[in-house]
């Protein structure tokens with residue numbers, strides 16, 4: 407059925423009507439709109455896959471999208487992308503998995519497709535968390551590139567992840583949880599591992615205690631732990647590496663319990679030597695003295711001279727949290743790297759691929775910080791990509807071919823992108839510049855923005871350290887720690903280089919840049 411008259415009410419009415427009949431998919435041009443049913447719907451499985459493959463079924467479906475990607479990749483010899491976007495809880499990750507299952511079913515046979523599907527439990531354990539909106543919310547963006555052989559069989563894959571929400575490791579809202587793996591490890595680790603890692607109960611760790619939420623209805627964390635280690639075996643992560651991974655997870659948890667003792671009247675500190683500090687240093691493979699040096703002092707090079715500055719309690723606490731975040735983020739990257747090695751080993755590539763991008767939509771909270779700043783910018787870019795392909799390029803083609811057509815008006819978001827990207831007076835350049843000043847703060851950054859950008863229609867300066875960005879999808883008020891580098895400055899990796907295990911896991915990557923290069 408086609409809508410003869412297009413208007414917002416008629417589109418919404420139709421989506422609602424179809425949803426009430428369990429027809430959760432609707433087609434709008436090349437876009438598939440999926441409405442989350444939040445229940446099991448009888449739309450998936452082998453029978454449906456067969457029906458879409460044999461074209462005996464053609465109603466809108468993720469399978470149909472995956473099928474045309476596969477067909478067009480083979481026919482035109484052009485790589486394909488499926489972009490999945492939507493707000494948290496909309497069903498992006500489930501949709502990505504449904505598309506992967508279809509591709510695995512049609513292009514499978516070598517066994518690698520099973521390995522690819524098994525990456526999901528690992529990435530979800532380390533990158534998903536319970537939020538107020540979604541019990542299994544992905545706190546990172548993901549691009550999975552599935553590679554095909556000349557005969558159209560899956561021969562490997564590569565995963566790229568973006569913008570893992572590091573702050574969740576040290577801070578999360580009441581009613582939410584940190585990353586699933588923390589709870590899974592505490593619930594499911596066998597006794598020997600439990601003793602080796604000195605694991606406590608989840609409600610005994612400071613990082614986990616603050617949100618007063620330890621379990622998810624209907625989820626058995628111990629069972630999930632076994633599923634995760636099983637999946638790690640399948641993607642060839644050795645037992646020894648798995649033990650190291652869990653040692654890092656435990657070290658991050660214990661870091662939250664490391665406390666400091668004030669040693670002078672200027673509020674300078676040293677770490678308190680007790681169980682937490684001892685466990686962390688043992689798990690990181692360093693001495694307590696090294697850990698103390700890293701957490702309670704800042705090392706700087708000024709005019710080629712090494713300067714050591716003592717940290718105050720607040721600075722040391724920030725440094726400790728920065729180490730926990732950095733450790734966890736590099737652990738996540740390391741895991742993705744291992745998965746990629748396993749998915750590419752010995753597989754011959756033809757250069758043909760289908761990519762699935764699963765990335766969160768615009769985010770707005772009471773306190774919006776650097777993470778929302780980046781996510782919203784990435785979404786603005788995605789919208790530009792969408793506009794270009796759906797409207798700009800299409801309409802240019804009509805003009806070129808002399809086709810008679812009615813111009814479709816759309817909102818060009820170039821101005822907002824310029825606000826972020828312009829050099830030297832865009833948000834990102836100004837942030838880079840401000841980061842070079844040692845005494846810069848959220849407030850000095852916001853003042854700088856007001857000074858240079860107040861006439862920009864997509865920007866509004868606010869009182870204090872807040873400012874508002876007018877995105878195509880709405881206005882977002884940034885209030886909190888956009889100027890994230892302040893704490894990161896204390897905690898560059900040179901500072902942590904004396905911690906052997908931390909170093910072992912560290913692989914520097916500029917996630918945002920990767921993502922943007924991909925979209926541009």
Ligand SMILES: Nc1ncnc2c1ncn2[C@@H]1O[C@H](COP(=O)(O)OP(=O)(O)OP(=O)(O)O)[C@@H](O)[C@H]1O
Pocket residue numbers: 442443444445446447492493494495496497498499500501540542543544545766767
């Ligand atoms: N097609 C579907 N059929 C049944 N349930 C679904 C479907 N899609 C989503 N859901 C339900 O909705 C929940 C949230 O979906 P999902 O985790 O995919 O959202 P998301 O958009 O990826 O959210 P986030 O951005 O927070 O990661 C799922 O855990 C599942 O219970």
